[in-house]
Amino acid sequence: MTGEQVYVSHAPGDLELVQDLFSTVKNFPFGVHIALEEIESGRSRTRLEGRLANSDVVVAVLTEDAAENRWINQEIGYAVAKGIPVLPLHDEDRNRRGFIGDVEGVAIDRNNLTFTIFNLLCRLRSELAPLGALSVPNWYIRFPCTVPDCDQPVTLELEQGQTKLWKLHSHGKHLTTSCTVCGSRYYFNPATIGFVGREDGVTAQSSTRSRS
Structure with missing residues (x-):
């Protein structure tokens, strides 16, 4: 389990939340690319396509701030078109719609981020290292x-x-x-x-x- 890439699509107003949720995820030996961090490091939104295209999983952070964000909608659509799995990380079920309306996601509990991070890691382990029901990804x-x-x-x-x-x-x-x-x-x-x-x-x- 090395070299896999995770792209995190989110609204600018959710950057602090996203950083809290992925602070420990970043310690694992795979790449985690948070959209706004990439932009702040000098990469333009349009140049993020390379990060997105090379991702093994796209995590879409779906909050009220994200609901009308055109970049998130475009990035989800791009991932779906390319066959890249999209994992919804959502505040409310109603924020999980469109291309991924039927995709099981991870609910964000802002009062219990520990539980949210645990569930996020559960799904990432499943998506990035599916070794079978009786196996435990190392x-x-x-x-x-x-x-x-x-x-x-x-x-x-x-x-x-x-x-x-x-x-x-x-x-x-x-x-x-x-x-x-x-x-x-x-x-x-x-x-x-x-x-x-x-x-x-x-x-x-x-x-x-x-x-x-």
């Missing part, structure tokens, strides 16, 4: 150890299914992984795969004391 995130002078790559592998991850979250459990060099342990929210904290290992603690 997703992971990789990041450099944040202990000073370490920088060893650390990997959190997600071998659990989404149901198991939500159960862990419901029971207040964390996912953990450790740096193989300094022994520091990292904790993550099972529902969102968001970073929770770090517990320094013996090697990291010794290094800190030697510098003090």
